[in-house]
Amino acid sequence: MAKIIVACGSGVATSQTVASKINRLLKEKKINSTVDAVDIKSLDNFIKDADVYVSIVRTNKKFTIPVINGIAFLTGMGQDKEFEKLVDAIKKADAKK
Amino acid sequence: MQMLKEVVNYILSLGAPVFVPIIMLIVGLVARMKFKDAFSAALTLGIAFTGMTLVINFMTGAISPAAQALSHRTGITLTAVDGGWPGMAAISWAWPYAFLMFPLQVGINIVMLIFNWTKTLNVDMWNVWAKIFTAVMVSYISGNMIMGFIAAAIQVVLELKAGDIWGPRVQELTGIPGVTVPHHITLLATILHPVEIVLNKTPLLNKKVDSDFLKEKIGIFGENEVMGAIIGLLLGFSAGYSISGSLTLAVQSAAALVLFPMISKLFSQALSPISEGISEFMRNKFSDKEVFIGLDWPILAGRSELWVAVIITIPILLISAIVLPGNAVLPFAGIINLSFVVAALLLTNANIIHMLIMGLLTSPLFLYAATFFAPYITRLGKSVGTVSIPHGMMLSWSTFESPDFRFLAAFAAKFNIWAILALIAWMGLFYWLYKDIDRQNKKVTITNDQEVDLS
Numbered sequence: 001m002a003k004i005i006v007a008c009g010s011g012v013a014t015s016q017t018v019a020s021k022i023n024r025l026l027k028e029k030k031i032n033s034t035v036d037a038v039d040i041k042s043l044d045n046f047i048k049d050a051d052v053y054v055s056i057v058r059t060n061k062k063f064t065i066p067v068i069n070g071i072a073f074l075t076g077m078g079q080d081k082e083f084e085k086l087v088d089a090i091k092k093a094d095a096k097k
Numbered sequence: 098m099q100m101l102k103e104v105v106n107y108i109l110s111l112g113a114p115v116f117v118p119i120i121m122l123i124v125g126l127v128a129r130m131k132f133k134d135a136f137s138a139a140l141t142l143g144i145a146f147t148g149m150t151l152v153i154n155f156m157t158g159a160i161s162p163a164a165q166a167l168s169h170r171t172g173i174t175l176t177a178v179d180g181g182w183p184g185m186a187a188i189s190w191a192w193p194y195a196f197l198m199f200p201l202q203v204g205i206n207i208v209m210l211i212f213n214w215t216k217t218l219n220v221d222m223w224n225v226w227a228k229i230f231t232a233v234m235v236s237y238i239s240g241n242m243i244m245g246f247i248a249a250a251i252q253v254v255l256e257l258k259a260g261d262i263w264g265p266r267v268q269e270l271t272g273i274p275g276v277t278v279p280h281h282i283t284l285l286a287t288i289l290h291p292v293e294i295v296l297n298k299t300p301l302l303n304k305k306v307d308s309d310f311l312k313e314k315i316g317i318f319g320e321n322e323v324m325g326a327i328i329g330l331l332l333g334f335s336a337g338y339s340i341s342g343s344l345t346l347a348v349q350s351a352a353a354l355v356l357f358p359m360i361s362k363l364f365s366q367a368l369s370p371i372s373e374g375i376s377e378f379m380r381n382k383f384s385d386k387e388v389f390i391g392l393d394w395p396i397l398a399g400r401s402e403l404w405v406a407v408i409i410t411i412p413i414l415l416i417s418a419i420v421l422p423g424n425a426v427l428p429f430a431g432i433i434n435l436s437f438v439v440a441a442l443l444l445t446n447a448n449i450i451h452m453l454i455m456g457l458l459t460s461p462l463f464l465y466a467a468t469f470f471a472p473y474i475t476r477l478g479k480s481v482g483t484v485s486i487p488h489g490m491m492l493s494w495s496t497f498e499s500p501d502f503r504f505l506a507a508f509a510a511k512f513n514i515w516a517i518l519a520l521i522a523w524m525g526l527f528y529w530l531y532k533d534i535d536r537q538n539k540k541v542t543i544t545n546d547q548e549v550d551l552s
Contacts, residue, residue: 009395009435012183012361020369034184036361040398041319052239055398071273073388074220087517 002093003045003051003093006054006070011039018070022054025083031088033090051093052086066092088090112482114146118195121367128374138367142190146365149187150483152356154493156430158331159349161487166336176472178486179184179491181430183361185474186493189229190364191481194242198249200229205253205377207541217260218383219279219391222304222372223365227281228252231503237509246508252281255502257391257528259283262534263443264389266543270447278439279391287442287523289360290530291454294446306449312401319408319433324495325354328415328429342533350429364407366440375392394439402447403438410456414495419461426467428495436463436496444534445464466500466546474476487502 008015015037023035037044039053040057045093047053053063056070066089108116118139118217125135168174180188202225210217228249236245244404260279269272297301317323329350333343380390397403414428437459438452445451471493478492480483486492497503505523508516 008393009398010183010358010361010433011113012358013365014395015104016362016365017223017372018368020366021373037365039321039358040395041316041404055399056396059399071276071396073393074376074392075276076277076377077390 002051002090003049004033004035004052004054004090005050006035006056007038007040007043007046008056009040010013011037014066014074015040015070018054018056019074021073022083022086026087030089031087054086054088102130105254105476109193113480114150114482116132117190117192117195118143124196124371130370130374134370138370141363141367145192145360145367146187146453146481147483148363149184150359150481152353152360153184153187153484155349155356156180156353157486157490157492158345159353160332160427160429160489162335163166163332163338163346164490166338167332168338171335174235175418175425175427176473177402177426177468177491179426179429179431179495180465180474180478180492181357181432181494181496182498183357184232184478184492185400185432186226187364188477188481188484189226189233191477192229192233194232195226195229195245198232199371199375201246202228202252202253203252203379206257206379207382208456209254209257209388210388213447215257215261216264216311216378216387216389217257217277217279217391219257219260219380220351220372220376221279221391221393222368222375223393224280227498228522231281231475231499231506234470234473234503235507235510237476240509241510244510248503251506252499255284256281258527258531260284260389260391262531262538265538266446266534267396269541270442271396273396275388276392276396277389277391278394278397278443280394280439282394282436283440283443284457284499284502285437286444287439287458287527289440289444290526290533292453292458296448296454302450302454303448304354308401308405308447308449311405315408318411319404321354321358322351324411324432325351329431331415332427344490354430372540376460376536377429382524383395394435395440396441400442400447402449403442405449406438406441406452406456407433407435409453410438410460413457414460414464416493419463421464423459424468425466425471426464426493426495428464431467431495431497434463436498436500437468457490462500466497466504467495467506470494470497482528 006015006019019035019037053064054068054070068086069082072078121142122139158179210234221267232249235248236242256279260277267277284328309345326347329347333346334547418428441452471491474493475491509520
């Protein structure tokens with residue numbers, strides 16, 4: 001089962017809003033995965049055992065796992081495209097396991 | 098009628114962990130959620146209240162004896178325990194009229210968009226709690242609930258106007274187009290704006306600092322468990338605890354700071370179906386209008402300046418709490434000072450030195466507001482029903498957001514002449530800020546357009 005993390009300033013509000021939405025969308029598609037809201041201050045700790053990172057900020061930092069644009073899930077703009085990317089990434093992560 | 102009143106009173110007497118889920122269930126069903134989903138959201142809200150009560154009680158239980166020992170030993174009396182914004186957000190939902198804030202915020206936003214009074218479409222429903230909190234503080238202090246709602250309504254308008262000026266700046270700082278941060282914590286820019294003008298005229302303070310590098314070095318001190326452990330250990334030693342006692346307090350404090358966001362997340366989880374529904378409704382309504390979509394501040398959290406400024410402010414806040422005469426608040430769960438940093442980041446365009454100066458200058462403001470509002474926060478906390486605050490202790494919030502606006506609004510609501518005049522002067526300052534940032538935004542767009550022309 002793929003593990004998805006969503007990070008925001010304290011891992012409470014914005015990240016949880018996005019996580020809840022993604023969770024619902026994935027359930028509708030009958031895709032099994034866990035979606036967790038985490039604190040961006042401790043991102044390095046969480047990213048180690050995650051398969052996909054949904055980001056709501058833009059940084060120059062490079063990550064070893066796929067990064068999805070989480071803003072799309074808040075504004076609705078480009079949401080379908082980002083969700084497709086997310087589903088792809090989950091499938092790839094599941095295939096590896 | 099009498100019957101209805103008795104029923105309502107009975108339900109309210111059950112305490113927030115029971116009556117708020119009941120309200121939530123009704124709201125969910127009215128919003129045509131499936132019963133199963135509405136029930137699960139409502140129950141999650143009850144769990145969130147119960148969990149938050151546990152954490153607040155655990156925190157006050159661990160910290161109060163240390164704070165009291167500190168006071169006996171040194172004479173430094175810090176009798177208000179800091180529940181931070183997660184604690185405040187939680188107890189705000191215990192206000193019986195809390196849910197009315199959704200239609201108020203959404204209604205004002207729709208009217209202002211229709212009349213072109215704003216370009217901001219705020220879909221951030223989490224921070225509805227900040228309007229509830231304002232309404233509670235103002236109504237407790239003025240004794241008038243209507244005044245609470247009026248203050249909250251003014252806050253909604255100010256947030257949207259602030260959203261209009263921050264939009265271009267958010268894009269400049271994050272590269273994300275079409276969004277803004279209509280958050281009341283940015284309203285602190287109203288009083289920081291004159292400071293920024295002075296700082297801008299001081300050439301030595303306009304140096305570039307590599308904040309990415311700094312964040313890499315000191316970032317660990319911003320992590321909840323590390324920060325909690327350090328504060329707990331320092332508090333233990335200053336209170337004269339033994340080494341084992343201090344170490345225990347350090348681990349307990351780390352636990353409290355890690356648990357706060359975990360529980361707070363449950364509120365957001367419970368409210369997410371409602372907030373999703375509302376934001377979708379708003380976006381569809383104005384889909385053909387050019388707007389800034391208003392989001393919560395963390396879209397700025399990728400800026401390392403923000404975290405560097407916050408972490409360096411932690412010791413400043415702790416020291417201020419000890420040396421400021423009359424301060425009663427022991428900074429703890431609210432010590433990550435977002436209350437100044439978001440405004441400072443936007444206002445200074447991420448000038449880290451300016452931001453730090455603003456952090457230093459505003460610490461007394463937050464601590465004194467926290468001290469002033471502590472009795473009212475304690476009263477709200479006790480209304481949750483099961484929050485127990487030891488005798489002689491209070492609950493507060495060391496980085497009390499929007500201290501200037503909320504303080505003035507509360508006293509203006511009591512029809513104090515000085516407060517009304519001061520609030521009018523504050524509005525004048527806000528107007529100045531609005532005009533100035535708007536002018537700067539236009540300048541930026543013009544230069545950008547010219548660049549396009551040249552290519």
